[in-house]
Amino acid sequence: MKAIVIEKQGGLDQINLVEVPLPEVKPDEILIKLTFAGINFVDIYERMGVYPIPLPFILGKEGVGTIINKGERVKQFSLGERVGFAYVTGGSYSEYIAINAEHAVALPPEVDDVIAASCLLQGLTSYFLTHDTFHLQxxxxxxxxxxxxxxxxxxxxxxxxxxxxxxxxxxxxxxxxxxxxxxxxxxxxxxxxxxxxxxxxxxxxxxxxxxxxxxxxxxxxxxxxxxxxxxxxxxxxxxxxxxxxxxxxxxxxxxxxxxxxxxxxxPVIRHYIDNQEALKFKTNALFNYIIQGKIRILVGNQYTLENCRQAHQDLENRLTLGKSILKII
Ligand SMILES: NC(=O)c1ccc[n+]([C@@H]2O[C@H](COP(=O)([O-])OP(=O)(O)OC[C@H]3O[C@@H](n4cnc5c(N)ncnc54)[C@H](OP(=O)(O)O)[C@@H]3O)[C@@H](O)[C@H]2O)c1
Structure with a gap:
């Protein structure tokens, strides 16, 4: 499969699209064929080395797609189901990803893949900031x-x-x-x-x-x-x-x-969403806001794995508006 692999943390030249083996699926994991990945500022920190990470790694924390395989302990999802995830270590700038099923959420039919890839990490962040960290009234x-x-x-x-x-x-x-x-x-x-x-x-x-x-x-x-x-x-x-x-x-x-x-x-997201129940509760609340038209998602630029360097350059240079995403297929 194709993936953006970081061999050494640093500048834009460290972003390279390469061929890597399909991930193995562990008993608690699902294998997702990705359609879109979210691009987030944290991807820049990780690429640049602001946070130390074991090398090499595949970039990207957020994505959506379809389950094509699952481990024997996964009961809550079926093959073919559309799912999304907001914050994983596996690497979503890739054609496929294997993640622990606890980190995935089922996508309702009203929320298409573009919107889901554009709202999960940033929407859940806005949610915990305004509802939990400092509950606005x-x-x-x-x-x-x-x-x-x-x-x-x-x-x-x-x-x-x-x-x-x-x-x-x-x-x-x-x-x-x-x-x-x-x-x-x-x-x-x-x-x-x-x-x-x-x-x-x-x-x-x-x-x-x-x-x-x-x-x-x-x-x-x-x-x-x-x-x-x-x-x-x-x-x-x-x-x-x-x-x-x-x-x-x-x-x-x-x-x-x-x-x-x-x-x-x-605050960081994993301290507010640290179990499946919290993930489900906050994602449902976010999706309801979107489905009811209370929150509008602004999808800004769409990039591909091939022009991913441009995506990081634009975000770093303050040229993006709203959410940027990578179209995988
Ligand atoms: N703690 C958490 O759990 C969590 C979760 C998600 C995101 N975040 C953080 O939230 C922030 C926003 O993330 P995002 O993905 O939504 O990015 P973003 O806000 O779409 O992009 C960053 C924005 O920061 C502003 N900025 C000001 N000075 C900048 C500079 N020197 N270089 C680059 N940008 C500058 C720019 O807006 P202006 O041009 O208008 O100044 C730029 O568009 C990031 O700092 C990210 O790390 C934290």
Whole structure:
């Protein structure tokens, strides 16, 4: 089978399409013939070596397809069934993948393969961020950085569904329009203007209850300046680079007389979705939002295994809108 194999972590030249053996199917596994794989920022971190991983490995955490074989202990799925998965180590930039059946979810007929490949990892992330990590409610105000990205557009929509006011940051006029259409109440071009000034002006000096920050290096430290008293920073990514260390006393404790005692959390999906029940519950909730038309999935660029380097280059260079996917067949 064909797969994108990383022999050595590094730049775009480490992305190579090669022939590898079909994976063996263990007793708890299903073998999936993939139709689409999701492209996520974590794939860039893994390719570049931000996170150490045993080499060589096949890129990709998310995908959808059809079950063509299964181990003898798998009872919950049948051959021919359409399934998707959000976060596995096996490698979805590939024609086939074998994964533990516990990591797969059945796809309802209303959710086609393109939408499923575009919503699982980012949608489940937005779901746990807004429903669990900091449960938004009417009366809350949230700042969402990179509001027109894959996770960003979904987080804006979920925050609005939960009744919060939403401020978003974006880097282009096209992205601003998309985040506006997703429901953001106020948007800031953080490539041109100081987002701290923008947020404090719009909130009349009060600040926000929560900042959802996936940008990291360029936004994290200054995000403390827009928090309300006892506000929370949810630092869930680092697309602009690794965040600097923080000094607890000066950052969290003693900001000003009026505002301080802040909270910071660094959540990752596997800590919120760590068993099959949680995966099923949150995926059902996500699919229901989509089927009922409450959440719209913006499928941006479609790439192939052959032009996968372009996909990573575009995501790294901030050229993508919403979700990018790889069409496998
Ligand atoms: N913790 C978790 O479990 C979890 C799960 C999924 C995703 N994530 C994180 O969520 C973030 C978003 O992931 P995604 O796949 O949806 O990507 P994405 O948001 O579609 O793309 C990244 C966006 O970050 C912004 N950005 C700002 N500075 C950047 C820079 N120097 N280089 C590249 N991008 C920059 C860009 O938007 P602007 O041009 O508008 O600035 C860019 O479009 C990533 O940091 C990812 O690691 C975390």
């Amino acid at each position: 009417p009366g809350h105000t949230a700042l969402i950085h990179a509001a027109a990205g894959g996770v960003g557009l979904l987080t804006v929509q979920m925050a609005k569904l939960l009744g919060a006011k939403v401020i978003g940051t974006v880097s282009t006029a096209r992205k601003l329009k998309l985040a506006e259409e997703a429901g953001a109440d106020y948007l800031i071009r953080y490539d041109e203007k100081d987002f701290v000034k923008g947020v404090m002006h719009w909130t009349e000096g009060v600040g926000v209850d929560v900042v959802y920050d996936s940008v990291g290096a360029t936004t994290f430290t200054r995000s403390f300046e827009v928090l309300k008293n006892r506000g929370t920073i949810v630092s869930f990514g680092q697309s602009s680079g690794v965040i600097p260390p923080i000094d607890l006393n000066s950052r969290l404790g003693n900001r000003t007389q009026q505002r301080g005692s802040f909270y910071v959390t660094r």
